[in-house]
Amino acid sequence: MGRYDGRVAVITGSARGIGFGIATRLAEEGASIAVVDLDEAAAADAAARLPLAEGAKAIGIGADISNAEAVDAAIARVVAELGGIHVLVNNAGITRDNLLFKMTEDDWDLVMNVHLKGAFLMTKAAQAHFVEQKYGKILNLSSVSALGNRGQTNYSAAKMGIQGFTRTLGIELGRYGINANAIAPGFIATEMTDATAARVGVSVEDFRAAAAEANPVKRVGFPEDIAAAAAFLCSDEASYITGQTLYVDGGAKLG
Incomplete structure (x- = not known):
């Protein structure tokens, strides 16, 4: 028996990266998965690659989460095709550093629309189902950049906004x-992060090595690290935890 047997999880921005890592972990633990991404072909491809448990399903949905009509249509499709919704992970994000x-x-508006407006619209659409069934798990992706990061006034503001959104x-x-x-x-x-390395003219290896050196555990994180935390926070084992932000950063912000 998996922790997510019979559950349906919707994960935005999950065709790749952290989102796909979370989708993979929840699928391994029994969930049916809706991969929501701006690129429907990429979403469908990602859904097809998930390690589904017996009886579970996965679908890929293309949607602009900053558009209310697209969001409502995506949630309606999830309920119709997967039979309900129990978990929402607001992971989709972009950078315009x-x-x-x-x-x-435009740099400001695009980042705010995806991170904050997108999380608002997805949550508003999902919570109607959650309230009716008296059950739901919402997980929002913030960032250590919420504490401030050079060249990311838009991203930092959005990610700190996510924390206030979560508490409320x-x-x-x-x-x-x-x-x-x-x-x-x-x-x-x-x-x-590999694209960031290319943009600043540093090799991926050197970029990762510098990041590893900046935290106490002396390694970079991987999507699986975030997925492990997500699998706990979206489970019934975390039912007495709400409104909190967990930093999963190798201790980078200590001291």
């Missing part, structure tokens, strides 16, 4: 059997 004086209004969800939804928590990853080796 630049120093403040170079940052454009905990206050409002706890009485309905709904838990809402967040994870704030540190440096995680993904396509996104």
Whole structure:
């Protein structure tokens, strides 16, 4: 018996990276999975690669989570095709890094729309089902960048906003059997961080080595590290935890 047998989990931005890592872990533990991504072909491909337990299903859904109609349609499809919704992971994210004086209004709006508006719309659509069934798990992805990071005024503001959003969800939804928590990853080796290395003109190996040296455990994180924390926080074992943000960063922000 897996912790997620009979559960349906919706994970945004899960065609790759941290999102796919979480989808893989929940699938291994018995969940049916809806991979939601802007790129429907990538979402379908990712869904087809998940290690599903017997009787579980996976679907790929293309949706712009900053668009209310697209979100409502995505949640309706999940319920129709997978039979319900029990877990929502708001993982989708983008970066548009630049120093403040170079940052454009579009850079700001795009990051806010995906991270904050997207989490708001997805949660609002899912919580209607959660309240009705008196059960639901919401997990939001923040970041250590919420504490401030050069060149990321937009991303840092969005990720700290996610933490306030999470605390308020905990206050409002706890009485309905709904838990809402967040994870704030540190440096995680993904396509996104590899792209950052390329953008700043550093090799992936050197970029990761520098990140590893900056934390007490002296290694970088991987999607599996975040997935392990997510699998706990979205499970019934964490039913007395809500409104919290767990930093999974190798201790990078200690001291």
